Amino acid sequence: MSRTIKVLLAEDQSMVREALAALLGLEEDIEVVAQVARGDEVLGAAREHAVDVALLDIEMPGATGIEAAARLHADLPHIKLVILTTFGRPGYLRSAMESGADAFLVKDAPAAQLAEAIRKVLTGERVIDPTLAAAALAEGANPLTEREREVLRAAADGSTNAELSKTLHLSQGTVRNYLSTAIQKLAVRNRAEAVRAAREKGWL
Amino acid sequence: MSRTIKVLLAEDQSMVREALAALLGLEEDIEVVAQVARGDEVLGAAREHAVDVALLDIEMPGATGIEAAARLHADLPHIKLVILTTFGRPGYLRSAMESGADAFLVKDAPAAQLAEAIRKVLTGERVIDPTLAAAALAEGANPLTEREREVLRAAADGSTNAELSKTLHLSQGTVRNYLSTAIQKLAVRNRAEAVRAAREKGWL
DNA sequence: CGAGCGGCATGACATCTGTCACGCGCCACT
DNA sequence: AGTGGCGCGTGACAGATGTCATGCCGCTCG
Numbered sequence: 001m002s003r004t005i006k007v008l009l010a011e012d013q014s015m016v017r018e019a020l021a022a023l024l025g026l027e028e029d030i031e032v033v034a035q036v037a038r039g040d041e042v043l044g045a046a047r048e049h050a051v052d053v054a055l056l057d058i059e060m061p062g063a064t065g066i067e068a069a070a071r072l073h074a075d076l077p078h079i080k081l082v083i084l085t086t087f088g089r090p091g092y093l094r095s096a097m098e099s100g101a102d103a104f105l106v107k108d109a110p111a112a113q114l115a116e117a118i119r120k121v122l123t124g125e126r127v128i129d130p131t132l133a134a135a136a137l138a139e140g141a142n143p144l145t146e147r148e149r150e151v152l153r154a155a156a157d158g159s160t161n162a163e164l165s166k167t168l169h170l171s172q173g174t175v176r177n178y179l180s181t182a183i184q185k186l187a188v189r190n191r192a193e194a195v196r197a198a199r200e201k202g203w204l
Numbered sequence: 205m206s207r208t209i210k211v212l213l214a215e216d217q218s219m220v221r222e223a224l225a226a227l228l229g230l231e232e233d234i235e236v237v238a239q240v241a242r243g244d245e246v247l248g249a250a251r252e253h254a255v256d257v258a259l260l261d262i263e264m265p266g267a268t269g270i271e272a273a274a275r276l277h278a279d280l281p282h283i284k285l286v287i288l289t290t291f292g293r294p295g296y297l298r299s300a301m302e303s304g305a306d307a308f309l310v311k312d313a314p315a316a317q318l319a320e321a322i323r324k325v326l327t328g329e330r331v332i333d334p335t336l337a338a339a340a341l342a343e344g345a346n347p348l349t350e351r352e353r354e355v356l357r358a359a360a361d362g363s364t365n366a367e368l369s370k371t372l373h374l375s376q377g378t379v380r381n382y383l384s385t386a387i388q389k390l391a392v393r394n395r396a397e398a399v400r401a402a403r404e405k406g407w408l
Numbered sequence: 409c410g411a412g413c414g415g416c417a418t419g420a421c422a423t424c425t426g427t428c429a430c431g432c433g434c435c436a437c438t
Numbered sequence: 439a440g441t442g443g444c445g446c447g448t449g450a451c452a453g454a455t456g457t458c459a460t461g462c463c464g465c466t467c468g
Contacts, residue, residue: 013290018315019223026226086217111222145414158396161454174416180456190424190456192362192396351445365425378446384426394426394454 004031005118008046010065011057011084012037020055020114027115039063043071051079053118058085058092066092066099073100080121084114090136091202093128103127142203143185151178153204156195208235209322212250214269215261215288216241224259224318231319243267247275255283257322262289262296270296270303277304284325288318292333294340295406307331346407347389355382357408360399 007024009032011017021032034049036042040062046054054072056065063071069081082103083096093104102121105113106129117127144152154164165172179191186197198204211228213236215221225236238249244266250258258276260269267275273285285307287300292310300308306325309317310333321331348356358368369376383395390401402408 013311015288015309015311015313015315015318016220016223019220019227022227022230022315023223084219105219107217107219109219111219111226114219147415158392158394158398158400160393170415171417173418176454176456177417178415180458183456188362190362190364194362196362349444374445375447377448380424380426381446384428387426 004029006031006033006052008034008051008054010036010042012060023111039068042068046072046076053080055082055084066095069101070099082117088132089202090139093132093136144182144203148178148182151175152182152195152198155191208233210235210237210256212238212255212258214240214246216264227315243272246272250276250280257284259286259288270300273305274303286321292336293406294343297336297340348386348407352382352386355379356386356399356402359395
């Protein structure tokens with residue numbers, strides 16, 4: 001079979017998106033058949049275009065690439081999923097895999113790996129940076145409960161306890177308790193460090 | 205004159221860098237003659253390669269694209285400078301212009317603008333997003349003193365006052381005073397918000 | 409069914425943070 | 439020579455934050 005590989009490209013920064021399209025355009029056997037700039041446009045575009053592989057950025061408006069991957073995996077399971085991201089956060093890798101991703105690439109890997117990964121996933125192979133995989137396994141699963149994550153996310157912009165208690169409909173004491181347990185689980189010493197730590201791990 | 209335009213490309217994420225090179229490679233009159241991944245490699249590469257235009261990302265290890273622009277502007281003033289960045293922060297635009305940049309593009313602008321900007325700067329034209337320019341003028345200059353910026357930068361990762369006082373060789377009271385004035389100048393209510401606000405403006 | 413966990417809450421306590429008033433020295437500008 | 443901005447510091451105070459003990463409810467798992 002030497003049909004061309006049909007790729008859907010999802011990435012919010014147009015310049016990067018079109019540059020990636022140009023890059024893939026150089027490959028004889030690859031054709032970019034659709035481009036979208038938002039996570040919530042992925043599924044629709046995939047339905048319209050007979051796509052073999054979806055190349056998804058994580059950080060996108062509308063829905064993250066990981067959420068988009070989960071939906072594609074559920075609705076159009078024959079499409080192979082390649083996650084492409086700026087941040088090699090172990091937690092991202094973990095959740096990408098749980099969402100059915102076939103490959104996980106970071107943007108500072110050599111460009112040649114992109115086309116290579118696209119070809120490999122079509123043969124059923126999985127493509128993951130071994131260093132990242134090791135990191136993801138080493139750090140273990142996300143220890144934070146759903147509520148703790150929620151509070152951390154809400155606290156990320158510098159809101160005070162009083163504001164958090166209003167937006168989350170909790171008492172101030174409860175907010176402080178959640179933050180306190182999160183701080184302990186992450187082995188840091190205040191909410192700001194907790195937010196940073198959780199972000200870096202991809203646990204936010 | 206129909207010599208090809210020789211471009212130096214500085215961007216730390218290889219996949220993006222090579223994709224941009226592919227994109228520019230599609231243009232008949234443009235040739236990417238050098239690629240670097242760090243800000244501190246820009247000057248050396250520019251010296252070796254007879255470059256017409258330097259295309260510089262801001263966020264890079266070694267030195268920011270803005271610092272690299274300043275050095276190029278001082279040492280090789282005939283080279284035109286195009287800043288390309290993810291973040292359309294008004295403060296970035298301002299300091300880019302002060303460093304001698306000829307064009308300022310954000311990565312979510314259409315890809316076509318890139319080649320266009322490269323051609324325009326060579327005719328002596330300046331290329332700036334009008335919306336961004338307006339924002340930069342509207343917000344005024346950075347109100348923070350050098351020390352306030354220093355303390356904010358150091359506080360950005362969630363360090364406590366005690367830690368800040370050690371790393372900055374100041375008393376705890378002084379650290380708090382600087383943070384307090386920064387918080388007031390930025391019209392926010394705590395250090396975390398101050399860090400966010402300063403980042404968003406490009407004042408960090 | 410009992411144990412344990414997660415969600416939610418309270419109250420008390422120690423510490424951290426942000427503000428304010430004030431002082432000193434240095435430098436630049438008028 | 440005086441004024442004002444900035445760097446740096448102190449001390450005092452109010453309010454925010456983090457910790458701990460403790461309790462209740464509902465769910466799940468052995």
